[in-house]
Amino acid sequence: MTVDLARPLSRRVLGIEVLLVLGLSLGQSAVYSAVTIIARLTADRPLSQQTATLNASQSPRPWLDLTYQLLGIGFALVPVLLAVHLLNRDRRPLDRDGLLTRDALPEPGRGGARDALGLDGRRPGQDLAWGAALAAAIGLPGLGLFWIAAHLGVNATVVPAGLPDLWWAVPVLILAAAQNAILEEVVVVGYLMTRLRELGWRVGAVIATSALLRGSYHLYQGFGAFVGNAVMGVVFGLFFLRSRRVLPLVVAHTLLDVVAFVGYALLPRDWFDWL
Known part of the structure; x- marks a missing residue:
């Protein structure tokens, strides 16, 4: 079957595409x-x-x-490669809201995932700076929330890293982050937010859907x-809609997980009793 890129994809096709991508990735995890x-409760x-x-161990060997x-x-x-591939299939210029236009012909090098x-290296310094700022803004209040949840008994005890004490444990934890x-x-x-906007969803519904899925x-x-x-x-959703850049979010999330995973692996266990 051939796809005519000169014709915009229908809402039905886009909707099915979104469900399939989520079904193969984080929708399945949800x-x-x-x-x-339910089993825990x-x-x-x-x-x-x-x-x-x-990050549990998978084998005693x-x-x-x-x-x-x-x-x-x-x-x-x-699934990341699949999502990028699907967006690259729609290589169309963006409109003023940062969405792929539905009526323009595809243009090589424009539109798509980039x-x-x-997803580019045009502003590495800004991406790193924003990522570090977001990590600090999310991480510190997040620790307080985890402490409150632990004392209220509404969280399980979280073990961020369950790998054996071997030379490859820290590199693997960084890669996992x-x-x-x-x-x-x-x-x-x-x-997800790009596709939902293309499907005509309101901004508030798009942010809420992305946030609730993450939770x-x-x-x-x-x-x-x-x-x-x-x-x-x-x-993160508000930041992305404003900046149209996902790399600062990747930086922030990586920093948060590296601190949690590697910190748990290297620091004394009694430091994390409150988790």
Whole structure:
């Protein structure tokens, strides 16, 4: 089947595309997370006495564990490549709202993922600076929210890193942090928000949908994680709509996860008892 790029994609085609991309990535995670929180709430122990382990070991054999970790990181990025590919299929100029125009002919080098998501290296200094600022703005209040959730008993005990104490643990945790950031920010913010705007959704509904999806696939950690990530989703969504750049969000998310993952792996465990 051939696709005539001179014709705009119908709302039905775009809607199905969005559902498929989410079904292969974080939409699927949200469904599993909802089932997990139901299982936790109906378990014999209270939610606060249960543990949610991130970056868990996959095998007692170190070389096999490393192989599984790298495969998991690599394959988790496939939906990102799919989302970028689908946006690149629509290589059209952007309108004044930053959306791919529906009536112009495709133009080589214009439109697509680069313009829709800001995936380029034109402003590395600004991207890094904004990323660091966003990480600080989200990270510090986020710690307070986790502390409150832990004391209210509405969160499971979060173990950010469950890898063995081996030479490759820290590099893998850094790669996992970057993978999480790229997957979530490109798919849930850049791709999803762009497509929902093209489908005619109002800005408020677009931001709310992206934020609630972000919170829902963290629900397995508890309700504090849901609220905290949903608030983060609102902030990131507003930033993206204003800047049309996803790279600062990737930087911010990577920094947050690196601090959590690597910090937990290297610092004494009693520092994290409040989690």
